[in-house]
Amino acid sequence: MAGSTRFNINSLCLLLGLILCFNIALLYSGPALAHIVPGDGQGHDFEHYTSDPAQPLYSKMAECAAIYKTTARYAIDAVVNADEKQTFTAHAEAFKSKALHIATKMDISDPEQQITTRYNHVYKIWRGRWDFKNEQDNLGLIWDNRAWMNYCKKTGRSYNVFVD
Numbered sequence: 001m002a003g004s005t006r007f008n009i010n011s012l013c014l015l016l017g018l019i020l021c022f023n024i025a026l027l028y029s030g031p032a033l034a035h036i037v038p039g040d041g042q043g044h045d046f047e048h049y050t051s052d053p054a055q056p057l058y059s060k061m062a063e064c065a066a067i068y069k070t071t072a073r074y075a076i077d078a079v080v081n082a083d084e085k086q087t088f089t090a091h092a093e094a095f096k097s098k099a100l101h102i103a104t105k106m107d108i109s110d111p112e113q114q115i116t117t118r119y120n121h122v123y124k125i126w127r128g129r130w131d132f133k134n135e136q137d138n139l140g141l142i143w144d145n146r147a148w149m150n151y152c153k154k155t156g157r158s159y160n161v162f163v164d
Contacts, residue, residue, distance in 0.1 A: 058106065061099035061161070062115045064152035066122035068092035071149055074130035079142055080149075088149075091162050095152070098161045 072088035103111035156162050
């Protein structure tokens with residue numbers, strides 16, 4: 001009887017430990033596991049979907065390259081200053097280069113085409129996200145855009161794409 005009680009207590013402690021670890025992991029890795037990324041334009045150009053954790057790293061790098069490039073070219077000065085635009089331009093090229101390097105190392109077929117396709121798709125979406133012809137157009141996206149730039153900054157640092 002003592003053996004079964006000990007087993008139940010050990011099992012309970014293990015289960016509680018796993019639950020605690022899982023909750024801590026969610027708290028500290030939430031943005032990396034469930035970040036919002038530009039979608040595939042289902043319904044309208046600003047559709048979003050939740051990132052697939054299995055998305056290849058080279059694809060994420062291509063997306064950040066497009067986000068940084070469109071930010072450098074089209075963001076209004078009130079949101080992104082001239083110095084930041086220069087930095088984003090340089091980092092966009094670094095992201096694209098890293099994406100190609102990773103895809104090539106992974107032996108992806110036609111890595112340049114894969115990167116270019118993903119980059120162009122996200123670039124088109126993000127070009128529209130910075131369109132403020134009418135003051136109401138996309139104003140709600142300013143903070144979301146800034147959050148995405150911060151996500152890409154953290155991604156770039158984490159994978160040694162650049163050092164700020």
